[in-house]
Amino acid sequence: MDDKGKMDRKEAAEKALREGRSHFEFRPETRRFLLANAVNIAIGIALVIIAWWAVAEAMIAVRGAFFPTPPETFSALWEALGGAKINGATIYFHTRSSLVRWGLGYALALVIGTIAGMAFGTMGRAYDIGMVPVYIVQMIPGMAWVPIAMLIFGLGESATVFIILMTALPPIVINTAGGIRQAPPIYSRVALMSGKDHFSLFAKVLIPAAALPIINGMRIGLANGWRVLIAAEMVLGTMVGLGATIEDSRYSLDFVSAFVCIIVICLIGLTIEKLLFSGLEGVVRNRLGLEEEG
């Protein structure tokens, strides 16, 4: 939208009052909102760091034990980003190994979950039967899959991918199926009276109508997978990876490296959540007309 030539808020309101008009437009204060948002986020991050620092100093003072403080950790992070090796490899290598495992497991969950969710969402009987195992699987905590994964795949890569798949899958199925079932019946009626076949009904009506819950399921699945990945790496004897490095600090006592990995994990998680999913959700909400176009 072209905002040039528009007045600011106060001026425009006064002009509208003077001229006796009921609707008026003014230049949106986008920059002010962006700035306020950035400040709020910065304050939030600062609070976390302050709390962490306070705990660290308290532990050092009370127990006389070592506890990585924010400055120590950030300088180690800086070195790690510069290429210093931790746990026998660079932070990039650890991150990439974790991301590949997670990507594989999550991709599998997306494909299986979306197809199953769509099938369950459209067929009443399949839903009633199929959702039972889905809820059972959902109730199994991520780490409880470790022995099952070990029995099927042994230690290592495949076991980790399997655990990610099993924890990411249920929310994707549940939300996809639920979203399709909750699409207003009138949407289907319109499609059917227009002579649409079941494929069009599905692709052009039910999927868009269920877009928000579907994205929500993908999002929860993603977070589930990411959390369990780190945990799974810690027990399944994978040698590299962010989780493996955290686990290794128990023996190497390199707690600073563990903290560096924790920060990297948080950053990646936040990036995916905020950039990818919030953006995607914004686009969909806009398309669904749930928000005013900006």
Added chain:
Amino acid sequence: MIASLENVSKVFTNPRTGKGLVALNDVSMDVGEGDFLCLIGPSGCGKSTTLNLLAGFELPTSGRVMFKGKEIVGPSPERGVVFQEFSLYPWMTVMQNVAFSVSKGRTKEEREALAMKQLELVGLSDFAHARPNELSGGMKQRVAIARALAMDADLLLMDEPFGSLDEQTRRKMDNEVLRLWEGQGKTVVFVTHSIEEALMLGTRILLMSASPGRIDREWKVDTPWPRDPTSPGMVALKKEISRGLQVCSCANGAPKAAFVEIQGVDDRPEMEV
């Protein structure tokens, strides 16, 4: 005769609660070609059920619902419905919503040209690329009408299409429907609970009553348009219909909530793919 109900009964049952409801009991009616038929009656008297049967969204429990000599077995583009609630797809533009319902066998350009023509007819061509949420309630229903027209349906089924609009907008919309009906040579079945609306529009007015749903009386109205609701003839007719409405067994109305709850169960089948 373009459509008819032949001894139609419609029973809704909810096997979970063990409750049943007779929405229509042995109803027969016919819709003549070019009719503007208004169905009036209080909530729960089976008006919407009658319309859903004609649309093919529901199938009768017994009896037959016919359209152009054939039994109706499901929804069809030959019968366009304008729903009571807003029914546009919010993720499509106004144009896409209308083009979506243009019948098959046309290219995208042809669909859009046809959609545009219908939007012009309802005076919304300037809003072709707007999204439904940018439109007022009246405009949304006009798009829904354009969509039904784009289907090339000979029979338009309108289920209290302007019930949620304010009085002024409703009157305006009534006149537009009348104009389209006259200009396009369509047949309209129009459900309303407003006697006045029926009087202003219909060539025939059917009064339905509930418990169980059936047709009580019919009036033919041949007053030319525009009709004056204060003319002696109209006032007399309004009185007569009001009396009919009060006399009918459903004066207190069937509990709408129970009706919907029971209908909910039978309402699902068309969702199954």
